[in-house]
Amino acid sequence: MGSIGQRKKRVDAYGKVTGEAKYTADLEPVNILHAKVVHSTIANGLVKSMDIDEAAKVPGVVKIVTCFDVPENYFPTAGHPWSVEPPHQDICDRLLLARRVHYYGDDIAAVIAEDEVAAARAARLIKVEYEEYEPIVTVPAALSEGATPLHPEVRKDNVIVHSHMTMGPKGFTYEDGLREAEEKYGRENIIVFEGDYNTPRISHCHIELPVSWAYVDTNGKVTVITSTQIPHIVRKSVAVALGLPMGKVRVIKPYIGGGFGNKQDVLYEPLNAYLSMQVGGRPVRLEISREETIVSTRTRHAIRGECKAVMTKDGTMLARELTAWANNGAYASHGHAICANCGTVFKDLYRDRLGTEVDCWTVYTSSPTAGAMRGYGIPQSAFITECLTDDLAELCGMDPCDFRIKNCMEDQFVDPGNGITFHSYGLIDSIKKGREFIGWDKKRALYKNQTGSVRRGIGMAIFCYKTGVHPISLETASARMVLNPDGSAQIFMGATEIGQGADTVFTQIAADVTGIAYDRLFIESTQDTDTSPFDTGAYASRQTYVSGMALKKCGKQLKERILGYAAYMLNTADTDIAKTEHAEKIREAKERIAKLCGLKEGDEIRPEMLELSESIICLILPKEKKGDAAGDRTDTTGKADAEGQEAAVDRTSGIGQADGATQTDTAGKADAAGQEAATVGAVGIDVNDVDYEVCGSENIDSQGLVKLFDSAIVAETAFYSLDRSEHITAEVTNQCKKNTFSSGCCFAEVEVDMKLGLVKILNMVDVHDSGRLINPAISEGQVHGGMSQSIGYALSEELLVDEKTGRVLNDNLLDFKIPTAMDTPDMDALFVELEDPTGPFGNKALGEPPAVPGAPALRNAVLNATGVHMDEIPMTSQKLIAKFKEAGLI
């Protein structure tokens, strides 16, 4: 109990550190066949014919499958829950292998061979005849008149979706706002600004490559073992692609070495399943190389943001406009969701007093497909929005922090478009905390009027982030717990551990809710669609919020069943139980209860009188006997709302156990959100209506519990009782119909060596308003990882596509520059821990937000240092030097 808020050791730490943990490739059977995908060497066109004769002669080749062989089942790949409403269904624009080539590197054939070398040799020998069209690599090219529609089967032109959103009066336009601003404030009192900001296409660079292997089981099930974040969604797409009923497809997800959203897409699993079926169901392995991963899986969208803004001279934002252009590449994947997300945060983050107008365009091009990546459009949005904000602050001469505090979204903000609400508001506190931590005011003063070719600067950026996808999409999750005869239990989640620490956090939740000791809980890390509960998977920073709530409800049920059985044992101590080996212990416990509670002969011991704590069955001492220790047990619960995502002030939550050693703001300090519940600890079983006579007191712990016996006795008896055998399990589905904003900021201090175009990060701190932390150590890890990603995003990462050929130029980790450990400074992760009333434990999104604010904070620091506006990331040395020369600085 009380494991919420503790820096618990990861449950998978030993396995992963020792290398014993089994990943997809570790589980392959011997004699598996190896497949190799053949990729197109043109960006746009048709495969006219393929000559496989020479390839087929390579010793070891078993079978070659080409784009002329595959079924015509168009399938979707996005890791979204399937929508039962056709307009909201993901776009089906993909075939297993493409005759119509959509980008340089499209999958056009596959070789199956006895080993990798034979497969690679054969793949090199396949001759392809193409009909070539002009590559359409950029958004302007794809939208230009006469551009070939890349997917005529689903769209008449290359616009996947164009959406229009506004804030303010109905039908607001920026032009209206500008006119109104002039009329209301006078032309001389306003500042009008326009700026374009560009973000690059980047690769996720997860360590484990996309790898899968597939076979057809003896029961006819097409089984795919794969490194994915979304096993249940993969199952759906494989079924659609292969034209099989869902029950015929089984997907298994073992440990995974990172995904960052790339594996929130169905990648090569359908092809892998198909290839196995082509060789009589023999196991076939399909590992995608790093080069193929960079080119042929998914990327982060390059988004160009064209911004307009008007504000008063004293820095009151009046109106802003964003036109966002997202290059979606060759296939729809997640479609418009990402660019729309980008536009939403632009309008939500600040209060335009007159209104905000946003246009989002998601466009097909003949280039690598963009899909989900950590942050899902918000790193782009934060860059665009926060460059604009700093540029505006500069124009009106305000301190960037003050300017943001004056204009940013407020407590209880509700997005009028989707109703998402800022339930627990720590945005301004985050700004204040970061500002103080990094010594903002002193350094801003210090870095004024610098000369010389090496300069320093400090910058910051803020963001907001929703938790999960409700109401845009379905939020549903299930959890199952199964008690073992020794009182330990398994936890089965549909939610996936992808390195973020989900298994550990779920174990902490289960320990907290059930009262089973942390080390007696075993989470099953592998998801198997045949045996695991349903969950849509790891994405949208949703699992601790949505799946965590499912587990909370499930744990509660399991505990009720254990206590129910314990009560039965106590009540039958002299009858059923009398014959068992535990008879004496139970009778003794019963006598103590009778004495403590003044029970009379024949009075029933009810489950509500009992509690499970650290795997010990305890008696909850009646109210009058407890003294001060347990505080007031008046029911603070019962606030579970109709939709199911319960009110957060839940007496079983046990919040308040945060490790105070490193948390400057520990959870134990009850805040305004109503943390009385926290003092109850993890054991506040509802006894408000219990009214027993007072008896003598003994063995009362600080929480008012009297230890009776180990729950193993209950578990064993429940399994093997000759009178009443009961297998204690629980399984709960949680449909979440709530959502709340997380927020936070990043502060960065840099030194710029202008003659060499080098940016050195001196200090960098993220402050996150992510509600209560379940595990501060894991939370800090998430933040550090995200910050590292934002450093690469800001300074060095960029996937380069040749505009003439559509070929990716830097498809390897030498040329695609992710920062190394030596490029990464020491980073600080701080939190403003407020209780969010919608989270199962006061928690809200944290998984993705750390990747969001770093890039604009670094850009704004460079601006502060040099006065140069780097409106395009990455801020490479070459671009910096060109800008410094242009500005006459070097």
Place this chain on the structure above:
Amino acid sequence: MFDIESIYEAKSVGDAVRALNERPDAELISGGTDVLIRLRAGKGAGRPLVSIHELSEIKGVELQENGDIRIGAGTTFVKITNSPVIQQYIPMLGEAVDTVGGPQIRSMGTIGGNICNGATSADSASTMFTLEAEIVLEGPEGERVVPISEFYIGPGQTVRQHAEVCKYFLIRRDSIDGWHGRYIKYGKRKAMEIATLGCAVRVKLSSDKKLIEDVRLAYGVAAPTPVRCHKAEAILRGRRTDDEMAVEEFVKAALTEVNPRSSWRASKEFRLQLIAELARRALADAVRLAGGKAADEIACWRSGSLAESDMADDTSCKATADSASCDSMADKEVCAKTGSASTDANRRSRTGEEEGGGRDA
């Protein structure tokens, strides 16, 4: 799994020469950090390999009786960096090869491979040019010695014949005694990097440390092959170490001797900026290491308004000057003299490159 026909472990250099001579399609492999990357990409797949990886006769660094230094071609970067002879006589070379790739690559890759791969970006190459290294090759016709200035003939191409094995490098005493030098690798990140530009400067000062008696300047990635800048050197000879005009003339001349190209990795303009700026910094460092007073201040951040107490927790001027991925090589030499910093600490803070960096060639 690599796509090779076979691998033959040669028993001696002569045996390797024989094996290569027998199979015109065979490829020579030593550390493998370039060859295996090419094989993985399917280039030259299916060929036989002749390995000199196990030959101890071409490993090691040796100070000869006449004061020349002999470096076996099969010596790994790590062994060079850690060689007491290198540390004492040519620390610049040990530091240059310590910028290659990461620790694993530096433990496998060899200096012979780095040079023979023919890449302009090879981290050892520009330093070897300023050392006027001589390359000793053995082939079917016997042994021959090639000055490094005549070794490269184009991107990825050298005068080494198919059946020739590079045995060792000779650095003459003339290029060691009284010389001090500095190699700056400029990359886009601080490790696992191919040089965007490499600049090597060696100087020899007059006995009063006031004049530049002799200077050598060489670049990697400033042309299709590593280049030496003789005209620039001539300008600086005999000039005062702190003569700013002289330095600018030196840099200007150097710009006429290079031929960088624009590629998607870096534009010509960008490389020219680096060629000029790195020459200034490498020269200043080399002069300082030689005990002279340099014209250029170390590029570092200063603020008049910064209080002493603030400076204390700020990165020191020296440390900030190394924000180039080249890092603190100069510091190391300076520190080595004052005995105040460990080699290891400095090494860890430095950068690297994949061997040869053939991809830029």
